[in-house]
Amino acid sequence: MGADPRRNGRRGALRVSALLGCGSVLVAGCASMPDSGDIHAVKASPRADSQVRVYAVPPRKGATPDEVVTGFLEAMTSDDANFATARTYLMPETSRNWRPEAGTTVLSAAPDAGQASTGGADSPGLDYPLLGKQIATVDTQHAYQPVTPTDYRQTIHLTQQNGPDGKQWRIDNLPPGLVLGASDFQRNYRSVNKYYFASGRNILVADPVYMRQRLDPVTRMDPVTQSVKALLDGPTNWLKPVVESPFPTGTTLNKGTEALAFDDRNALKVPLNEKASNVDRQQCVKMAAQILFTLKDLTSTRVEQVELQRANGSQLCVLNSGQAEGYAPDHVSGRPVNQYFVDDKHRLALLAGGAKDISEPENVPGPFGNGQLPMSMVGVARDERTAAAVSKDNSRLYVSFITGPSKLGDAVVKSTGKSTGNRLSAPSWDGRGDLWVADRDPERPALWRLEDGAGKPQKVEIIPGLDGARIEALKVSADGVRIALLLTKDRKTTLKIGRVQRPGPKGNPVVSVAELRPAAPQMETVTAVSWAGPSRLVVVGKESGGVQQVRYMQTDGSSSDVSVLPGLNRVKAVAAWDDETRPLVAYSEDDGIVRLPAGANWQTLVKAGSAPVYPG
Structure with a gap:
């Protein structure tokens, strides 16, 4: 400009x-x-x-x-x-x-x-x-x-x-x-993830906000202190119904605190006011975990430890970064994660996640890998023991073990749509182990959830309704409290994020998706989406009059010019992992299954294949 x-x-x-x-x-x-x-x-x-x-x-x-x-x-x-x-x-x-x-x-x-x-x-x-x-x-x-x-x-x-x-x-x-x-x-501003606990669970959920890059002109606080203050102020209104914070109501930084400094061991001391002085150790440790995760991506060096202090300066508790990992939304951090896809014979295949070089794919054991069930799309549970596959004609959804021989059971969801495009979507697993799928039948559209991937499907209500839009595809976050939906209306497909609510008895919650909000407002149409971190998505789509792009978007709908990834033609599917260091994987009609390692260009993995996914 x-x-x-x-x-x-x-x-x-x-x-x-x-x-x-x-x-x-x-x-x-x-x-x-x-x-x-x-x-x-x-x-x-x-x-x-x-x-x-x-x-x-x-x-x-x-x-x-x-x-x-x-x-x-x-x-x-x-x-x-x-x-x-x-x-x-x-x-x-x-x-x-x-x-x-x-x-x-x-x-x-x-x-x-x-x-x-x-x-x-x-x-x-x-x-x-x-x-x-x-x-x-x-x-x-x-x-x-x-x-x-x-x-x-x-x-x-x-x-x-x-x-x-x-x-x-x-x-x-x-x-x-x-x-x-x-x-x-x-x-002037940068995106920062505050972290709160999913209601009733010891799993942290990212709450993206924008903080000043340098000293805040009004408070004169540096970005670290700004972020801790914002965390103590509580979650944003959109996320608040599905998260909780162990910080006692009224907890603030101790009076006069304008800067929080790291020592030479990358440890941070956080003095709190009297509202927090009497919390027990278990509660204090969770409070410290919130701060550690909030600051994890904010500083140029890794935050190794957080010490919370009472108003009188005495120690409340200390938590190091390794201990805090137990509260991560996905507990598979540190181990190899495989990449999966549907091969040219409609079987489930995997590429070893630990391999540094491109490896030969191998079919999984059981009915999903031996050809017993020709499939079109798949979703692999986060523990990589179970998968859900949609039949080749998109009419039936099956669940089976993929770690050893097993029998193909009955379909857990069926669609009676008149064409393959009007039947089931690709399935998705959340971090709780629940399985989600959409029926795209115009006469009987529905969003279904199977608790622990089994039992009778439960219909999920969307509040307010979709106003005539159809769910084309979905991806649930690792924390289980957010869902990305591709919604088609008037021949345009847009991306929205919904809040997953679970009120009611613990053993029988009434699950709904509430308050959909745009996540890629600048894109006229969106083709594919995947979670790519705690509050980040990788999106395939195009702006009005533009060409197709693969780019990163924040769940709040913000992005920057540097988020656009190297060009790739005719992309139909994309997959990313919650660990942002893992390569992206995509399916291109021109190039087959490809991946994008950090700092490199797209590399062909398999020429003949489709529907690539990471667990989730």
């Missing part, structure tokens, strides 16, 4: 880009500033670049209304403490009432001030329309909420005030919070 030609030469915020030569640290920056080179004013960074810094400057004496509006919009993108310089563009009372922390409106490009018009009789001064294309909001809980790109139009009002230098134009009315273009938002 280039600078508005009408603004050339106007004085605004200074945007400085410098190579960071200091060691790898959490807060971007060095101990000294560059002492040479040019500094110049620009409207906005052309891309998200965390090495670009914006230094706001106050309005000059006699600044024109255009300069006041432009300077204020650019000052909003800075890290200035409490946005002090941005406030110099406001009337004193307006400055006192302005709350930048009230939320952020994210536009596709930097906001543009249109032509000014004269205010009415009741509002003398100048009105500037603030224009753009809104793509998201970030609320007071730091939760990112995408919206269908919508025209944004708000008003900034200016009047003149008397001062020692005579009359000066200043802003006396403006939209609430911050208004940022996407590139400035990505430069």
